[in-house]
Amino acid sequence: MxxxxxxxxxxxxxxxxxxxxxxxxxxxxxxxxxxxxxxxxxxxxxxxxxxxxxxxxxxxxxxxxxxxxxxxxxxxxxxxxxxxxxxxxxxxxxxIEPAIKPAATHSKTQTIGILATQGTLNSDLFHKTAEKFHDTKIIEQVGHGLVPLIESGQINSPEMTNLLQSYLTPMIEANIDYLVLGCSHYPYLIPQIKKIIPSQIHIIDSxxxxxxxxxxxxxxxxxxxxxxxxxxxxxxxxxxxxxxxxxxxxxxxxxxxx
CATH class of the missing domain: 3.40.50.1860 (Rossmann fold)
Incomplete structure (x- = not known):
């Protein structure tokens, strides 16, 4: 057609x-x-x-x-x-919505991290999706400040590095093996994120x-x-x-x- x-x-x-x-x-x-x-x-x-x-x-x-x-x-x-x-x-x-399903399905540690906006994490659709995977521990983190920095061209700024470290460190300590990027802005941060997280943690975007x-x-x-x-x-x-x-x-x- x-x-x-x-x-x-x-x-x-x-x-x-x-x-x-x-x-x-x-x-x-x-x-x-x-x-x-x-x-x-x-x-x-x-x-x-x-x-x-x-x-x-x-x-x-x-x-x-x-x-x-x-x-x-x-x-x-x-x-x-x-x-x-x-x-x-x-x-x-x-x-688009956070790719919880592939992360939860493939996780070996049964612990995954979700980095997303407050609007996404608070939504009914997110909660309905997350509830389907009650055997998986989901570490939720609101990415406060990330989008404004990306929108102003400060992807590689020290402020961005500091924010990402503060958001990702608790996830690493919780033994996640998948990190889901729950905002379409965040794939532009993958090079920065890879410098912070261990190589065995898989990154998923949609x-x-x-x-x-x-x-x-x-x-x-x-x-x-x-x-x-x-x-x-x-x-x-x-x-x-x-x-x-x-x-x-x-x-x-x-x-x-x-």
């Missing part, structure tokens, strides 16, 4: 580009439109009502751009708003799984693009410099208030 309309992707900022990159790698013929709501980042400290309102605003922008499918490339928005989005809009949504699910939905329900080599579009409602840098200045970023 052919459908040459674009895929829409939104996040509270630049972090969802880690999801976009996996989608773009797996589905190079698909035109993508990425929306960075950096002006309102981070979502993790906001109320459920605020997160739903922001997610609806982002969805309407992408629907106005004629998107055929929307990827909610934000754990906090997925866990707090995706049910409301699916009920409100007539378009398929793909969300990007590849989201890309595969996107491919499945396109094939089964929506239709695939037959036009090759279409440039992706990137929009930001804040200073586009950090988004440009995270994309290695390969693509133009359009600054637009939305």
């Amino acid at each position: 052919e459908n040459n309309k674009p895929i829409g992707i939104f996040d509270s900022g630049i972090g969802g580009t880690s999801i976009w990159a996996e989608i773009h790698r797996l589905l190079p013929n698909e035109k993508t439109i990425y929306l960075a709501d950096s002006k309102n980042a981070p979502y993790g400290q906001k109320s459920k009502e605020e997160i739903i309102a922001l997610s609806s605003k982002n969805t309407e922008f992408l629907l106005h751009m004629d998107c055929k499918l929307i990827v909610v490339a934000c754990n906090t928005a997925t866990t707090n708003a995706i049910q409301e989005l699916r009920a409100k809009y007539n378009v398929p949504f793909i969300g 990007g590849e799984a989201v890309a595969r699910q996107t491919q499945n939905i396109l094939n089964e329900k929506v239709g695939v693009s037959t036009i090759k080599n279409r440039e992706p579009l990137f929009y930001s409602n804040s200073d586009p410099k950090v988004l440009s840098e995270i994309l290695k200045n390969k693509y133009k970023v359009i600054e637009k208030d939305f």
